[in-house]
Amino acid sequence: MAIFKLGAMFDAISGKIGGQSFANYPQYQSLKNITQTNKAGTPKQQIQRAFTAYLANSWRQLTTAQQQGWSATAVNYTYENRVGDTITRNGYQTFCFCNQNLNVISQTLLTTAPIYVPVTVPKINIIDISSGNFEIGSNNSTTAYLYALFAQANISAGANAQYGKMKFIGYITSAQLAAGYDVFSLIEGVFGTLNLPNKMAVIVDPINQTTGNRKQFVDIIQNIDVPMIIQVTVATGNTVTIPFASGGTYSGTIAWGDGTTTTFNAWNAAGTAHTYTLGGVYLILISGSFPKWYSVLKPMSGYLSNILQWGSNIFTVLNFYDSDLLTAVTPVDTPNLSNALLSGLFDRCSNLTTVAKLNEWDTSSVTKMDTAFRECLKFNQNINSWDVSQVTSFVTMFASCTLLVQDFNSWNVANCTDFGGMFSTIPNFNGDVTAWQFKTSGSISFNGMFFNCPKFNKNLSAWNVERVTNFTNVFYLASIFNQSLATWDIRNATQMLNALRATAMNATNWNATLIAWDALVNPPLNIVITCKAIATGAGLTAKNNLIATWGWTITEGI
Numbered sequence: 001m002a003i004f005k006l007g008a009m010f011d012a013i014s015g016k017i018g019g020q021s022f023a024n025y026p027q028y029q030s031l032k033n034i035t036q037t038n039k040a041g042t043p044k045q046q047i048q049r050a051f052t053a054y055l056a057n058s059w060r061q062l063t064t065a066q067q068q069g070w071s072a073t074a075v076n077y078t079y080e081n082r083v084g085d086t087i088t089r090n091g092y093q094t095f096c097f098c099n100q101n102l103n104v105i106s107q108t109l110l111t112t113a114p115i116y117v118p119v120t121v122p123k124i125n126i127i128d129i130s131s132g133n134f135e136i137g138s139n140n141s142t143t144a145y146l147y148a149l150f151a152q153a154n155i156s157a158g159a160n161a162q163y164g165k166m167k168f169i170g171y172i173t174s175a176q177l178a179a180g181y182d183v184f185s186l187i188e189g190v191f192g193t194l195n196l197p198n199k200m201a202v203i204v205d206p207i208n209q210t211t212g213n214r215k216q217f218v219d220i221i222q223n224i225d226v227p228m229i230i231q232v233t234v235a236t237g238n239t240v241t242i243p244f245a246s247g248g249t250y251s252g253t254i255a256w257g258d259g260t261t262t263t264f265n266a267w268n269a270a271g272t273a274h275t276y277t278l279g280g281v282y283l284i285l286i287s288g289s290f291p292k293w294y295s296v297l298k299p300m301s302g303y304l305s306n307i308l309q310w311g312s313n314i315f316t317v318l319n320f321y322d323s324d325l326l327t328a329v330t331p332v333d334t335p336n337l338s339n340a341l342l343s344g345l346f347d348r349c350s351n352l353t354t355v356a357k358l359n360e361w362d363t364s365s366v367t368k369m370d371t372a373f374r375e376c377l378k379f380n381q382n383i384n385s386w387d388v389s390q391v392t393s394f395v396t397m398f399a400s401c402t403l404l405v406q407d408f409n410s411w412n413v414a415n416c417t418d419f420g421g422m423f424s425t426i427p428n429f430n431g432d433v434t435a436w437q438f439k440t441s442g443s444i445s446f447n448g449m450f451f452n453c454p455k456f457n458k459n460l461s462a463w464n465v466e467r468v469t470n471f472t473n474v475f476y477l478a479s480i481f482n483q484s485l486a487t488w489d490i491r492n493a494t495q496m497l498n499a500l501r502a503t504a505m506n507a508t509n510w511n512a513t514l515i516a517w518d519a520l521v522n523p524p525l526n527i528v529i530t531c532k533a534i535a536t537g538a539g540l541t542a543k544n545n546l547i548a549t550w551g552w553t554i555t556e557g558i
Contacts, residue, residue, distance in 0.1 A: 051100070051103060052096075055095070055096050055099055055100070058099075058109065058111075059092055059095055059096075062095075062111060066111055066112055066113070067091055067092075068091070069091075069112060069113035070091035070092070070094050070095045070113040071090065071091030071094075072091075072113070073091075073094060073113045073114070073115075073116050074088065074089050074090055074091050074093070074094040075088060076116040077089045077093075077094045077097060077098075077116075077213070091113075094113070095110075095113075097212070097214075098110055098114070098211060098212030098213065099212060100212075101148075101207045101212040101213070101214040102207070102209075102212040104148050104168070104171065104207060105146040105148060105171045105207050105209065106171075107146075107209055107212070110211075110212060114210060114211035114212070114213075115211070116211070116213070117144075117208060117210075117211050117213060118213075119145075119206055119208065119213055119214065119215040120140070120142050120144070120145065120206065121206065121215055122138040122140050122141045122142075122145075122147070122177065122204065122206060123138055123139065123140055124136055124137075124138055124204050125137050125138060125139070127180045128180075128182070132184060132332060132333070133182055133184055134182060134183050134184040134187065134200060134202065135180050135181065135182040135183075135184075136177070136180070136181060136183060136202065136204065137177060137178065137179070137180035137181065138177045138178060138204075139178070141174040141175075141177040141178050141206075142174055143173075143174045143175075144174075144208055144209060144210065145174055145206040145207060145208055145209065146171045146172070146173060146174075146206075146207055146209055147171055147172050147173075147174070147177050147204050147205065147206055147207070148168065148170075148171045148204070148205040148206075148207055148214075149168070149169045149170055149171060149172065149183055149186060149202060149203070149204060149205075150166040150167060150168055150169065150202070150203040150205065151166060151167060151169045151183065151186070151187045151190065151191070151200060151201065151202045151203070152165045152166050152167070152200065152201045153187055153191040153194055153198055153199075153200045154191065154194070154198060154199070154200075155199040155200065155201060161201030163203075166201075166203055167190050167191070168190075169183065169186040169187055169189065169190045170183075170186045170189075171207075177204075183202060187200060187202075198226070198312070199226070199312055226309070226311040226312040226333075227255075227285040227286055227287040227309065227311045228285070228286040228287075228290075228307075228309060228310055228311040228313055229283055229284070229285050229286075229307075229308040229309040229311070230283070230284050230286070230304060230306065230307050230308065231281060231282070231283055231284075231304075231305050231306035231307075231308060232257075232281070232282050232284060232300075232303045232304055232305060233280075233281050233303065233305045233325060234276045234279055234280065234282065234303055235276075235279040236276065236277065236278055236279040237275065237276070237277075238275070238276055238279070238303065239273055239274065239275040239276075240256075240273065240274055240275075240276070240284070240300070240303050241272060241273040241298045242254060242272045242273070242284075242286065242290075242298075243293055243294055243295045243297060243298035243299075243300060243319075244264075244267035244268070244272055244290055244292060244293065244294070245267055245292040245293075245294035245297055245317060246267050246268075246292070247267075247291070247292055247316075247317075248267075248289075248291035248292055248316060249289050249291070250264055250265060250266050250267050250269070250288075250289060250290055250291075251264070251265050251288050251289050252264060252286065252287045252288015252289060252290060253286075253287050253288060254271060254272065254274070254284060254285070254286050254287075255284065255285040255286075255287075256274045256276075256282065256284055257282030257283045257284055257285075258276060258277075258278070258282060260274060262274065264288075264290075267290075267292065281305070283308065286311070286313075287311070288313070289313065289314075290313055291313075291314060291315060291316040291317065292315075292316055292317040293315060293317060293318050293319060293320075294317050294319045294321075295319050295320050295321040295322065295323060295344075296319060296321045296344060299321060299322045299323075300320070300322075300323050301322045301323060301324045301325070302324070302325065303325070304320065304323045304325055304326060305325040305326065305327075306326070306329060306330060307320075307326075307329050307330075307331050307355075308330060308331060308332070309331055309332055309333055310331050310333050310334060310335035310336070311333070312336065313336065314336045314338050315335055315336060315337055315340050316338075316339060316340050316341065317340065317341050317343075318335060318337065318340060318341075318342055318345055319342075319343065319344040319345060319347070320344075320345065320346050320347075320349060321344050321347045321348060321349075322347070322348045322349070323346070323349050323352075324348075324349065324350055324351055325351070326346070326349045326351060326352045327351050327352065327353055327378075328353050328354050328356075329352065329354065329355040329356065330356045331355070331356055331357060332356070332357075333357065334357050334360050334361050334362065335361065336362075337361065337362060337363060337365065337366055338365055339365050339367070340365065340366050340367075341366070341367060341368040342363070342366050342368060342369045342372050343368045343369065343370050343371060343372070343393075344370075344371045344372065344374075345369070345371075345372040345373065346372065346373055346376055346379070347371045347372065347373075347374045347375065348374065348375045348376075349375075349376050349379075350375055350376065350377045350378070351377075351378060352376045352378060352379050353378045353379060353380075353381075354379075354381050355381065358381055358383055359381070359382055359383055359384075359385050359386070360385075361383075361386065362387070363386045363387050363388060363391075364387040364389065364390065365390055366388070366390060366391060367390050367391060367392055367393075368391065368392065368393050369388065369391050369393065369394055369397050370393045370394060370395035370396060370397060370418075371395065371396050371397065371399070372397050372398075373397060373398050373401050373404075374396050374397070374398070374399045374400060374401075375399070375400045375401070376398075376401050377400070377401070377402050377403070378402075378403055379401050379403065379404065380401070380403040380404050380405060380406065381406070382406050382407075383406070383408075384406065384407055384408055384409070384410045384411070385410065386411065387412070388411050388412060388413060388416075389412040389414065389415055390415055391413070391415060391416055392415060392416055392417050392418070393416065393417065393418045394413070394416055394418065394419050394420075394422045395418050395419070395420045395421060395422070396420065396421040396422065396424065397422050398422060398423050398426060398429075399421050399422070399423070399424045399425055399426075400424070400425045400426070401426055401429075402425075402426065402427055403428075404423075404426050404428075404429055404431075405428050405429060405430070405431065406431050407431045407432040407433075408431055408432070408433050409431075409432040409433055409434060409435050409436070411433075411436065412437070413436050413437070413438065414437050414438060414439055415439065416438070416439070416444070417439065417442060417443065417444055417445065418444070418445045419444070419445065419446050419447075419449045420445050420446070420447040420448055420449065420470075421447065421448040421449065421451060422449050423449060423450050423453055423456070424448050424449070424450070424451040424452055424453070425451065425452040425453070426452075426453050427453075427454060427455065428455045429453050429455060429456055430453075430455045430456050430457060430458065431458075432458065433458065433460075434458055434459060434460060434462060434463075435462065436463060437464065438463065438464055438465065438467060438468070439467050440464070440466070440467060441467065442467060443467060443468075443469045443470075443492070444465075444467045444468045444469065444470075445468070445469065445470040446465070446468050446470060446471050446474045447470045447471075447472045447473060447474070447495075448472065448473040448474065448476070449474050450474060450475050450478045450481070451473045451474070451475075451476050451477060451478070452476070452477040452478070453477075453478045453481075454477065454478065454479040454480060455480060456475075456478045456480070456481055457478075457480050457481050457482060457483065457504075458483070459483050460483060460485070461483070461484065461485075461486070461487045461488075462487075463487075463488065464489070465488050465489065465490065466489040466491065466492060467492060468490070468492065468493065469492050469493060469494045469495070470493075470494065470495045471490070471493055471495060471496040471499040472495045472496065472497045472498060472499065473497070473498045473499065473501075474499045475499060475500055475501075475503050476498040476499070476500075476501045476502060476503075477501075477502045477503075478502075478503050479502060479503065479504060480503075480504045481503040481504060481505065482503065482504040482505050482506055482509060483505070483509060484508075484509040484512045484513055485509075485513045485516075486512040486513050486515070486516035486517075487516070488513075488516075488517075489520065490517060490520070490523070490524060491520055491521070491522060491523060491524055492524070493524045493527060494524065495527075495528075496527050496528065496529045497528050497529070497530075498529075498530055499529055499530075500529060500530060500531040500532075501530040501531070501532075501558060502532065502558070503531070503532060504532070505531055505532065505533050506533055507533045507534060507535070507536055507539070509533070510531050510533035510534075510535060510539060511533075511535055511536060511537065511538065511539025511540075511542075512539070514535055514539045514542040514543050514546065515538055515539055515542045517542070517546065518542035518543075518545050518546050519542075523546060523550050524550070525550055525551050526550075526551040526552070526553075527546075527550070527551075527552045527553070528552070528553040529552070529553070529554055529555075530554075530555040530556070530558055531554075531555075531556055532556070532557060532558060533556065534556050534557060535556065
C-alpha cells in the first residue's frame with residue numbers, strides 16, 4: 001500500500017512520510033523537477049521514481065552522525081545476487097532498503113539507523129484453497145511484523161509461478177495471519193474478477209514494523225492446482241480406486257483424507273488405490289493432471305457419495321457410471337471440459353437429484369453426450385442453457401429419466417447425427433423441442449427418439465428432417481402423440497418400422513401425412529410403417545399409391 005498518491009502528473013503528489021506532508025518538504029520542488037522527465041512511464045513507475053528521488057534527498061538531509069549510523073549497521077544487511085554471491089549493502093543502500101520496506105506497510109520513515117534485529121521467518125500453512133478461497137495462516141507469526149503479500153494469478157496449467165510476475169496485493173497483521181486469512185479478495189482486487197478454477201500463487205514477506213528489515217521470498221505458495229474434492233463413504237478394509245483411464249498425461253497427488261497421501265504418474269499407478277483401515281466418510285483431494293475420469297472400468301458404486309469441487313484439472317472424459325450413492329451433488333465450481341466427452345456422465349446414477357451449478361457448465365466444446373443421464377431415476381434439473389453445438393451424439397442421453405419434464409428448446413443440435421433413444425421411456429416428458437434445427441448434410445438417426453414417452457405430444461411441424469434416414473420406433477408407444485407430419489420431407493428415409501405404432505394419431509393427421517408424403521418428388525422406396533389410424537378418402541388414395549408405386553408396406557389399426 002503506497003503511502004502517497006499520484007494524481008494528475010506530480011502536481012497532486014500528497015500523503016505522509018515521517019508524519020509530514022510529502023508536498024510540504026523543502027526539497028519537494030527539486031524532487032518534482034527530477035521526476036518530471038520526458039520518460040514519464042506508467043503511474044506505478046512514476047511513483048517509484050518519485051519515492052526513490054525522495055529517499056535520495058532525505059539521505060542528504062541526514063546529519064553526518066546519522067549517516068555513519070546507517071553505514072555501521074549496514075554490515076548486517078546482506079543479500080545474494082543472481083549468481084549466488086553474498087553482497088553487503090552500504091549505508092545509503094541500507095537506509096533505502098529499510099525505508100522502502102516501511103513504505104510497503106505504510107509505516108513512518110526512519111532517519112536514525114535502528115538496532116539490527118534478524119527477521120523471524122514464519123511457516124506459512126495452506127488452510128483452504130477451494131475454488132473462490134485462498135486462505136493462509138501461520139502458527140509462528142509475531143506482533144513485531146506486518147506481512148506483505150504478493151500474488152500471481154492466471155498461471156497456465158503446468159507452469160510455475162514467476163517472481164517477476166508477482167504483484168503486491170496488500171499486507172496483513174500477525175493476528176490476521178495467525179487466525180487464518182483468505183487473500184482471494186485481495187488477489188481479485190489487483191487482478192480483477194478471476195475465472196474459476198484459477199491457478200494462483202502467493203508470497204508472504206515479513207517486514208519488521210520498527211526496523212524495516214525484511215525477508216524476501218521466504219515462502220512462496222506456488223503451483224496451486226485447485227484440487228478435485230470427492231467424498232467417499234467406506235467400511236473398514238474397503239479399497240477405493242480412482243477411476244483414471246488410459247490416454248493423456250497423468251501426474252499428481254491424492255490425499256485420501258485419513259492422513260495418507262500418494263503420488264501418481266500414470267493412469268494405473270499404484271498410488272491411485274487406497275485401502276482404509278477404518279470405516280467412515282472421507283474427503284479425497286486429487287491434485288495435478290488426470291484427464292480421463294472413467295468409472296465404467298472402475299465403478300465407484302457404494303463409495304462415491306459427493307463431489308465437492310471439480311478443481312482446475314482439464315477433463316477430456318468425465319464419467320461417473322453407476323455411482324449409486326450420489327444424490328444432491330454440491331460442488332462449489334464447474335468442471336473444465338475443454339474438448340471433453342460426457343458419454344455416460346451420470347449414467348445409472350439412480351439416486352442423483354441435483355448437481356450444483358450444472359446449468360453453468362461450459363459445454364461448448366463437448367462432442368459426445370450419449371447416456372449422460374440414462375437411468376437417473378430422480379433427476380429433473382434445468383440444463384436448457386447448455387451449449388451443445390458441437391455434440392454429435394445424444395444416444396439415450398435421458399433414457400429412463402423417469403422424473404424429467406424439462407424443456408430443451410434453446411439447444412443448438414445442428415451438429416448431431418444420432419438422437420437414438422434420446423428421450424425414450426420417460427413417463428411424463430413433454431418438453432419443448434419444437435425450435436430445433438438439424439444438420440442439412442450427411443445422415444441423421446431418430447431411432448427410438450421418443451420411444452415409450454406416453455405424455456409427449458408436441459407439434460414438430462417446423463422440424464426440417466430432410467437428412468434423417470432412420471425413423472425406426474421414433475414415436476412408438478408415445479401413446480398420446482397426435483400430430484400431423486405432413487411437413488416432414490422424408491425422402492432420405494430408409495427405415496420407418498414402428499415409427500407411429502401405438503400412437504394416438506387420428507385419421508385427420510394420418511391422412512394429411514400420407515397425402516404429403518405421396519406428393520414428394522421420389523418418395524423413399526420400400527418403407528415399412530404402422531399407424532393405429534385408418535386412412536380414408538384422399539389419404540387412402542395416397543396410401544395405395546405409396547404401396548403400389550414405391551413398394552411401401554403400411555399396416556393400420558395397431
